[in-house]
Structures are given as structure tokens and as C-alpha cells.
Amino acid sequence: MRRLKRKLVWSLGTVAIVVLLVVLAVYQRPQPPVSGLKTAREALLAAQNTNAVRYASEAYVEAKTAYDSAMHYWAVENDRFILARNYSTVEYWVAQTLRKAVEAGELSGRRAASADNRLKQALQEAENQSRLYDRYYKHLPLPAAVTRNHNRGVMKLAEAKFSWQNRRFNEAEAHLAEAEGLLHHSNEKAEALVRAWFGAHSSWQKQTQQAIRQSNGGQKVILVDKLAHRCVVYQTGKIIRTFDVELGINWLGDKQRKGDKATPEGVYRISRKKAGGQTKFYKALLLNYPNDRDRARFAAAKRNGSLSAKADIGSLIEIHGMGGKGVDWTDGCIALHNQDMDALFRLVSVGTPVFIVGSVRPLNEVLGE
Amino acid sequence: MIALTAVSIAVLFSSCGKVPQAEIDAVNAAIEAANTAGASVYVAEDFAALQDSMLAVNESIEAQNGKLFKNFDGVKAQLAVVSQLAADTKVKAETRKEEVKQEVIALQTDVTKLLASNNALIAQAPKGKEGAAALEAIKGDNGLVETSLTEVSELVAADNFMAALDKAKAAKEKGDAINAELSEVIAKYAKNKKR
Numbered sequence: 256m257r258r259l260k261r262k263l264v265w266s267l268g269t270v271a272i273v274v275l276l277v278v279l280a281v282y283q284r285p286q287p288p289v290s291g292l293k294t295a296r297e298a299l300l301a302a303q304n305t306n307a308v309r310y311a312s313e314a315y316v317e318a319k320t321a322y323d324s325a326m327h328y329w330a331v332e333n334d335r336f337i338l339a340r341n342y343s344t345v346e347y348w349v350a351q352t353l354r355k356a357v358e359a360g361e362l363s364g365r366r367a368a369s370a371d372n373r374l375k376q377a378l379q380e381a382e383n384q385s386r387l388y389d390r391y392y393k394h395l396p397l398p399a400a401v402t403r404n405h406n407r408g409v410m411k412l413a414e415a416k417f418s419w420q421n422r423r424f425n426e427a428e429a430h431l432a433e434a435e436g437l438l439h440h441s442n443e444k445a446e447a448l449v450r451a452w453f454g455a456h457s458s459w460q461k462q463t464q465q466a467i468r469q470s471n472g473g474q475k476v477i478l479v480d481k482l483a484h485r486c487v488v489y490q491t492g493k494i495i496r497t498f499d500v501e502l503g504i505n506w507l508g509d510k511q512r513k514g515d516k517a518t519p520e521g522v523y524r525i526s527r528k529k530a531g532g533q534t535k536f537y538k539a540l541l542l543n544y545p546n547d548r549d550r551a552r553f554a555a556a557k558r559n560g561s562l563s564a565k566a567d568i569g570s571l572i573e574i575h576g577m578g579g580k581g582v583d584w585t586d587g588c589i590a591l592h593n594q595d596m597d598a599l600f601r602l603v604s605v606g607t608p609v610f611i612v613g614s615v616r617p618l619n620e621v622l623g624e
Numbered sequence: 625m626i627a628l629t630a631v632s633i634a635v636l637f638s639s640c641g642k643v644p645q646a647e648i649d650a651v652n653a654a655i656e657a658a659n660t661a662g663a664s665v666y667v668a669e670d671f672a673a674l675q676d677s678m679l680a681v682n683e684s685i686e687a688q689n690g691k692l693f694k695n696f697d698g699v700k701a702q703l704a705v706v707s708q709l710a711a712d713t714k715v716k717a718e719t720r721k722e723e724v725k726q727e728v729i730a731l732q733t734d735v736t737k738l739l740a741s742n743n744a745l746i747a748q749a750p751k752g753k754e755g756a757a758a759l760e761a762i763k764g765d766n767g768l769v770e771t772s773l774t775e776v777s778e779l780v781a782a783d784n785f786m787a788a789l790d791k792a793k794a795a796k797e798k799g800d801a802i803n804a805e806l807s808e809v810i811a812k813y814a815k816n817k818k819r
Binding site for chain 2: 287289293300303304322326329330333337340399403407413414417418421423430580
């Protein structure tokens with residue numbers, strides 16, 4: 256009985272010691288990095304809120320992968336015997352998550368700010384390109400493709416602006432790239448056409464000087480500046496009247512043939528004055544187009560094939576009334592408002608020289624260079 | 625006795641609660657539903673917070689998995705909150721999406737009216753050669769706005785309302801500019817015609 260009692264005491268003592276040791280071991284076991292994981296997750300959320308998914312996607316993906324790894328290794332450790340668990344790998348991935356998430360957040364912030372600034376400047380530059388076109392080229396009779404590209408560019412630019420305002424920088428950049436291409440292309444084409452046209456500027460300058468010189472003796476001389484849409488009457492070297500004019504629909508460039516709707520450039524004279532029933536354009540001053548130079552050039556163009564053999568040089572180029580419509584609308588004539596036509600009609604006579612030049616002002620001045 | 629002790633310890637170490645998988649699956653489905661509703665696009669911050677809440681739940685589950693005596697009551701309570709949050713986020717996303725959609729539709733209506741107005745102005749404009757070229761150019765611009773409006777409809781059909789909104793705003797801006805330009809040309813023409 257005593258032996259049995261002693262054995263029981265020993266057994267209970269052994270169990271108590273084992274339980275105590277187990278409890279002690281469990282109590283002393285390593286703990287998972289719960290608060291570290293929470294901090295890492297919060298850093299991940301903070302990075303996400305700075306748009307890191309968009310602007311620092313590589314760093315963000317690394318941070319997210321590190322967090323997923325931490326969770327994975329935590330689960331792996333949980334599957335192990337409680338006293339055999341080791342959270343050092345989990346702690347490593349928690350630290351990696353935190354480091355990468357902070358990096359992604361900072362990188363995203365910097366990139367977003369940089370994209371914002373870059374877009375702001377690029378949008379401004381594109382706006383300037385658009386304004387440049389409006390200022391110098393919009394009112395020129397340019398090919399339809401140039402105008403269409405410009406307008407498409409303007410619309411893409413507006414899309415880019417709205418995306419930028421909503422802080423969707425990636426979309427804004429894509430729209431802007433398209434807008435820049437279209438605007439640049441249309442401006443470049445327009446400028447090339449104007450520069451090519453201004454190749455004749457030296458002869459325009461000579462003709463302008465010739466017009467002023469010719470008026471020195473008291474004779475009235477008409478000078479038409481196509482780009483400025485102005486008709487100036489000179490006498491004794493001075494301007495005595497200035498009128499606004501409207502031109503042929505395709506006035507950018509010299510007249511090549513009948514039907515091209517271009518206003519000719521060169522030195523002419525009034526061959527006939529028409530009024531009353533002689534013209535349907537109120538009053539008209541018929542010019543001696545084509546002159547000898549026009550004929551020679553026309554013949555050369557036919558010979559070299561730039562004009563077809565069937566092409567006609569055209570005629571009936573006049574300075575006439577019915578203008579003041581606010582657009583270029585004639586087939587190549589120069590239209591004045593009826594009141595201005597009355598004044599001009601009184602000032603000039605048959606034989607009055609008419610100089611028609613592309614532009615009196617030089618190209619650099621015209622383009623504001 | 626030793627065997628009894630071992631069994632007791634085994635029981636002590638065994639789980640006392642089960643992971644609420646059905647609830648987890650339901651919440652994940654609710655989060656996916658919010659995402660499908662466009663939460664990541666229309667209420668991005670709310671959606672990020674929702675995802676974060678689910679990650680916090682996963683951490684709580686793992687914390688319980690690591691314990692001797694598992695108790696998922698807290699996790700279940702968290703899941704209920706996240707489930708509600710997912711439902712709220714979905715509603716918020718749908719509301720915002722609908723707002724954007726309505727804004728796009730309103731702009732589409734405005735632009736359609738503008739196009740009609742522009743076409744009416746073009747019809748009013750002089751038919752003769754006077755101004756015809758300028759009007760042709762403006763007609764071309766109006767055509768661009770029409771094309772843009774078609775693209776807006778395509779984006780709406782593809783449920784891409786944010787891109788549709790940008791395009792519709794741009795079309796409206798251009799349509800307004802054309803309208804102003806046309807009115808100016810016609811007014812100038814009419815005024816000069818009278819003189």
C-alpha cells in the first residue's frame with residue numbers, strides 16, 4: 256500500500272514536472288512578428304495610396320511579393336510542432352516588405368510629382384504649338400491634311416489635359432504624345448509651305464521698292480500685300496490710302512493656271528475700269544493678267560510637265576467690289592468692300608501700275624522669329 | 625499513466641476551432657464583386673482599404689493557427705466587418721461609376737446638340753463661293769467631333785467611362801470652339817453683306 260502510494264506520488268510528480276516543462280517551453284517559444292506584419296501591411300497600403308501600383312510598379316510588386324512570402328512562411332511555421340517553430344524567415348520577409356513598400360511609396364511620390372511637372376510643361380509646350388499654328392498658319396489656305404492633323408492634335412491635347420487634371424498621368428502622357436506628333440507635323444508642314452513660298456521674298460522686296468520709286472513722280476501705284484490682305488495706294492513715295500482685301504481661296508502661292516483659285520503675284524497694270532452693268536462685282540479694275548512673264552512661266556511649266564498640256568493660263572483677274580465678307584472667297588481676284596472700291600475706283604485710272612507681292616514683311620518677322 | 629499524459633498533451637496541442645472557410649470564401653467573392661463593379665477604378669482608395677482589411681483578416685487567421693487553443697470568433701467578427709465593407713465599396717463604386725456614366729451621357733447629349741447646331745449654322749452659311757472654302761474647313765472640324773463622339777460611344781459600350789469622359793470633354797470643347805467660329809463667320813458675313 257505504501258509502495259503503491261509512493262509510486263503514485265512519483266507518477267504525479269513526474270506528470271507535474273512534464274506539464275510544467277511543457278508549459279514553460281510553450282511560454283518561452285518564439286512569437287510570430289504580428290506587429291511587424293501589421294506595420295509592413297500598413298506601409299504596403301500607404302504605397303498603394305501613393306499610386307505605387309502605377310508609378311513604381313516594380314518596387315510595389317516586390318513589396319507585395321515579400322509580404323506574401325512572409326505570410327507563406329508564417330503558415331509553414333504554424334504547420335510545424337509548436338516548440339520547433341522559428342520565425343526568422345518570416346521576420347526577414349517582413350523587413351523586406353517594409354523596406355520595399357517604403358521605397359515604392361517614395362519612388363511613386365517622386366515619379367508622380369515628376370510626371371505631373373513634366374506633363375504640365377509638355378502640355379504648355381503643346382498649347383504653345385497649337386497657338387503658334389492659330390497665330391501664323393490658321394488663316395492660310397493650307398492643304399486639308401495639315402488642317403485635319405492640327406485639329407486632331409488639338410482634340411488629343413484636350414484629352415491629355417483632362418486626364419492630367421484627373422491625375423491619370425499615364426493616360427495623359429499617351430494622349431499628349433499623340434497630340435504632340437499631330438501638332439508638330441501640322442506646324443512643320445505649314446511652316447515648310449510658308450518658307451517655300453517666301454523663297455520669292457527678295458523679288459517681292461524689289462517689286463515693293465519699285466512700286467514706291469515709280470510713285471515718286473506723282474503717279475499713283477497700287478501695291479497688294481497678299482499675306483497682310485492689304486491694298487496700298489502710293490503717290491510721291493507715300494501711302495495715300497490703305498484698304499483691306501480678300502483674295503482667291505488658294506492665295507498662298509503664285510497663280511499657275513486657270514481654276515487654281517490663286518491670286519497672281521507680279522507687276523501688272525489696270526487695263527480697263529468696269530462699272531454699272533459691265534461687272535457683277537459692283538465695280539472692277541481689270542488687270543493685264545497674264546502678262547509676258549506669266550506666259551513665259553506658264554509655257555515653261557507646260558514644257559517641264561509640271562502643268563498638263565491641256566492647262567489654261569486663265570484671265571479676268573480683277574480688283575473688284577463685293578468684298579468685306581471676312582473670308583477669302585474669289586477665284587483669284589482681289590475683292591474690296593464696295594465703299595473702299597468706290598474710293599479706289601476714283602483714285603486710279605487705266606494704266607495705273609499694280610504690284611502684287613506675297614508679303615512686304617520678311618519671313619522672320621512674319622513668324623515672330 | 626505516461627500514455628494518459630501523452631494523450632492529454634496531444635489533446636492540449638490539437639485545434640479547438642476551425643478556420644471559417646465558408647465566410648472567407650464569401651468575403652473574397654464580395655471583394656471580387658466590388659472589383660468587378662469597378663471599385664479599383666472609381667473608388668481606388670476605398671478598394672485599397674478593403675484589400676488591406678482582408679489582409680488583416682488573413683493575419684488574424686494565421687495568428688490563431690499558431691495558437692494552442694484556436695478561437696476564430698474574432699476572425700468571424702472581422703470577416704463580417706470586411707464583408708460589409710466590400711458591399712459598401714461595391715455600392716460606392718457603382719454609384720461613382722453611374723455618376724461618371726451620367727456625366728458622359730450628358731456630354732454626349734451636349735455634343736450631339738452642338739453638332740446639330742453646328743450643322744444648322746453651316747446650312748445657314750452662304751452657299752455660293754463666298755466663304756465656301758472656310759466653311760468646308762469648319763465642316764471638316766465638325767466631322768472630327770462626330771468621329772470623336774463615335775469613339776466615346778465605343779468606350780461607353782466597353783464600360784471604359786473614365787476614358788470616355790476625357791474624350792467627351794475634349795469633343796465638347798472642340799464643338800464649342802467650332803460653334804463660336806461658325807457664329808462669328810456668319811455674323812461677320814451677314815454684317816458685311818448688309819453694308
